[in-house]
Amino acid sequence: MSVTVRVPAKVNVQLAVGAARPDGFHGLANVFLAVGLYDEVTVTPADELRITCSGPDAAQVPLDATNLAARAAIALAGRHGIDPRVHIHIAKDIPVAGGMAGGSADGAGALLACDALWSTGATRDELLAICAELGSDVPFSLVGGAALGVGRGEQLTPVEVGGTFHWVFAVADGGLSTPAVYREFDRLTAGTRVPEPAASGALLDALRTGDTAALAAALSNGLQPAALSLRPSLADTLAAGTTAGAAAALVSGSGPTTAFLAEDGAAARKVADALMASGTCRDARIATSPAPGASLC
Numbered sequence: 001m002s003v004t005v006r007v008p009a010k011v012n013v014q015l016a017v018g019a020a021r022p023d024g025f026h027g028l029a030n031v032f033l034a035v036g037l038y039d040e041v042t043v044t045p046a047d048e049l050r051i052t053c054s055g056p057d058a059a060q061v062p063l064d065a066t067n068l069a070a071r072a073a074i075a076l077a078g079r080h081g082i083d084p085r086v087h088i089h090i091a092k093d094i095p096v097a098g099g100m101a102g103g104s105a106d107g108a109g110a111l112l113a114c115d116a117l118w119s120t121g122a123t124r125d126e127l128l129a130i131c132a133e134l135g136s137d138v139p140f141s142l143v144g145g146a147a148l149g150v151g152r153g154e155q156l157t158p159v160e161v162g163g164t165f166h167w168v169f170a171v172a173d174g175g176l177s178t179p180a181v182y183r184e185f186d187r188l189t190a191g192t193r194v195p196e197p198a199a200s201g202a203l204l205d206a207l208r209t210g211d212t213a214a215l216a217a218a219l220s221n222g223l224q225p226a227a228l229s230l231r232p233s234l235a236d237t238l239a240a241g242t243t244a245g246a247a248a249a250l251v252s253g254s255g256p257t258t259a260f261l262a263e264d265g266a267a268a269r270k271v272a273d274a275l276m277a278s279g280t281c282r283d284a285r286i287a288t289s290p291a292p293g294a295s296l297c
């Protein structure tokens with residue numbers, strides 16, 4: 001018997017970053033929006049815990065105990081006195097190490113799949129608590145839709161979305177390390193007063209009314225200067241999408257994936273074609289949002 005869970009990628013439509021806390025994490029006002037690019041996580045009883053991965057970027061996915069899917073299975077099993085002997089297979093479609101929470105998606109997916117396989121009876125709150133232990137973005141991968149994350153991003157409040165948004169994601173060659181991008185943020189902001197992060201009312205209104213032009217005007221990513229500092233070529237990708245008519249362009253989370261908001265599906269196609277022709281990215285993916293959270297197939 002196997003259980004498969006489908007789990008979405010995310011884009012941060014607002015990522016307001018505060019100063020580093022004593023624990024090294026940064027206080028955030030992080031507005032997550034789930035987008036319709038999905039990984040599928042399948043768990044099957046096996047002799048021992050092992051992970052396999054398929055998909056174009058499978059070679060870049062760690063298959064050891066550092067994989068959040070393995071850590072999720074071990075964390076859930078530990079709480080319920082279960083021996084986590086499962087084969088976890090990840091069918092990967094979310095860009096790897098790209099700032100789209102692909103690793104977090106696999107953690108949330110494996111957690112939900114193992115929970116169903118083992119019939120643990122865990123409550124939603126218990127699953128969310130395990131997600132928060134696994135990583136700042138993992139709870140959002142479980143819930144999907146749109147949400148404001150505060151604290152280090154793990155304390156979620158749902159956000160209403162009143163329409164469909166059209167996106168293009170430009171996939172860069174190679175990843176960017178999230179801790180390295182936060183360290184660069186610290187370096188760039190050293191000696192300045194970093195304001196307390198707060199959610200933008202204009203951005204939340206744009207999501208609620210489904211207004212693409214208003215969302216385009218309100219998008220912001222406090223990690224973007226740090227990502228551009230570490231990977232200056234991303235400026236060329238952003239410019240290529242903007243020239244092709246994107247309503248707005250920004251780095252997705254800690255990057256290096258860049259996100260382009262388009263007026264409609266036809267505009268998204270045009271932006272994606274132009275990005276591919278520009279030679280400034282490895283791939284251009286079209287997706288809409290919001291998307292549902294982790295769900296059993």
Ligand code: C5P
Pocket residue numbers: 024025026027028134135136137151152153178179180182
């Ligand atoms: O929580 P997660 O494991 O995804 O975080 C990865 C790294 O990103 C952390 O070790 C930290 O360096 C950085 N981070 C941060 N502040 C946050 C979230 C992540 O500094 N709010």
